[in-house]
Amino acid sequence: MSVNDHSNITILKEIAELLNEETDLIPMLKGALGKFIKGTNFETGWIFFINEKGKIELVAQESLPEALSYNNCQHLQKGGCWCVSRYRNNELKKASNIIECQRIETAIESNTGDNENITHHATVPLQSGDERFGILNVASPNTTKFTDEELELLESVAFQMGSAIKRINLTKQEQEVALVRERNRFARDLHDSVNQLLFSVTLTARAGMEMSETAEIKETFKEIQQLTQSALTEMRALIWQLRPKGLESGLIEAIKAYSEMLNIKLSVNVSGVIQFPSRVEETLFRITQEALNNVRKHAGVQDATIYITVTPKDIMLVIKDEGRGFVIEPERSLPSIGLQSIKDRAATLGGSADWVSEIGKGTELLIRLPY
Numbered sequence: 001m002s003v004n005d006h007s008n009i010t011i012l013k014e015i016a017e018l019l020n021e022e023t024d025l026i027p028m029l030k031g032a033l034g035k036f037i038k039g040t041n042f043e044t045g046w047i048f049f050i051n052e053k054g055k056i057e058l059v060a061q062e063s064l065p066e067a068l069s070y071n072n073c074q075h076l077q078k079g080g081c082w083c084v085s086r087y088r089n090n091e092l093k094k095a096s097n098i099i100e101c102q103r104i105e106t107a108i109e110s111n112t113g114d115n116e117n118i119t120h121h122a123t124v125p126l127q128s129g130d131e132r133f134g135i136l137n138v139a140s141p142n143t144t145k146f147t148d149e150e151l152e153l154l155e156s157v158a159f160q161m162g163s164a165i166k167r168i169n170l171t172k173q174e175q176e177v178a179l180v181r182e183r184n185r186f187a188r189d190l191h192d193s194v195n196q197l198l199f200s201v202t203l204t205a206r207a208g209m210e211m212s213e214t215a216e217i218k219e220t221f222k223e224i225q226q227l228t229q230s231a232l233t234e235m236r237a238l239i240w241q242l243r244p245k246g247l248e249s250g251l252i253e254a255i256k257a258y259s260e261m262l263n264i265k266l267s268v269n270v271s272g273v274i275q276f277p278s279r280v281e282e283t284l285f286r287i288t289q290e291a292l293n294n295v296r297k298h299a300g301v302q303d304a305t306i307y308i309t310v311t312p313k314d315i316m317l318v319i320k321d322e323g324r325g326f327v328i329e330p331e332r333s334l335p336s337i338g339l340q341s342i343k344d345r346a347a348t349l350g351g352s353a354d355w356v357s358e359i360g361k362g363t364e365l366l367i368r369l370p371y
């Protein structure tokens with residue numbers, strides 16, 4: 001066994017240990033890429049995730065030259081290149097040398113920093129079985145072609161990374177399933193105990209109001225009934241948030257059912273095909289829940305309108321009411337926890353949440369999610 005073979009085995013062992021220990025996807029890939037670059041003849045590298053629609057995302061990079069790291073890696077983030085095109089066409093099967101790279105060429109031509117004699121790179125798909133996740137690219141100065149041994153080493157690391165990505169994705173799926181089960185259990189418990197108890201109190205208050213002859217006592221029972229009915233509505237809304245009934249029948253049906261539960265007359269307008277990944281669908285539903293809750297609690301109206309527009313790149317959700325409206329002072333916090341929750345949910349998927357509101361003229365909430 002040569003010294004180089006021994007060195008390669010050592011670096012593969014170290015990377016395998018790191019990949020097996022890490023539970024967070026992006027830090028895991030950054031750590032593994034760093035070990036690979038520092039322990040081999042390759043001097044820089046970067047990882048793209050590529051989704052089913054071919055959209056790329058730069059998720060990790062190591063020791064990039066100034067020309068490639070310039071302005072948050074703008075030359076790597078945009079444009080086309082051979083490796084991504086081959087991957088999208090399902091033609092990139094193994095570690096390969098790249099004759100030329102449009103992204104690197106653009107970085108050099110822009111004259112925004114030293115390219116440190118990086119002109120070409122090798123590429124390899126990140127995959128596990130039939131599942132593909134993206135590509136790993138590596139490069140060295142003054143190198144236009146890598147040896148078969150270097151490509152074999154690159155392929156071995158890519159195989160390890162692909163297996164680790166799949167493991168973490170499966171773990172996340174299991175966690176999500178467990179979370180849904182726990183939500184469902186909690187929702188059932190609330191429905192069977194607190195919800196039923198509040199319903200019983202409502203009936204008791206109504207009976208007390210009908211049986212009482214004294215006006216003051218009647219008024220007290222009426223107030224108890226109204227408060228309990230309000231608490232019952234809040235409890236049903238909470239149960240819906242934990243276990244959204246109807247979502248299995250589609251997003252629009254679930255939204256309509258929720259608005260009916262809140263006694264809100266809702267107009268829904270859809271443009272484009274409503275077919276989203278489950279995470280996007282649930283996020284849209286949760287945001288709409290929060291918005292409709294705000295209409296019921298704060299707007300002073302029982303009507304709202306929703307517009308959903310789907311394009312190849314993003315989803316636009318608009319929720320309008322013609323209620324009281326509000327004004328936010330620049331130095332003050334948001335007027336409701338619901339609005340902050342909406343912003344947080346949109347941001348989790350890389351989206352945005354904005355609103356336009358004016359006293360006496362209602363509120364328009366605008367949500368944009370990448371798709």
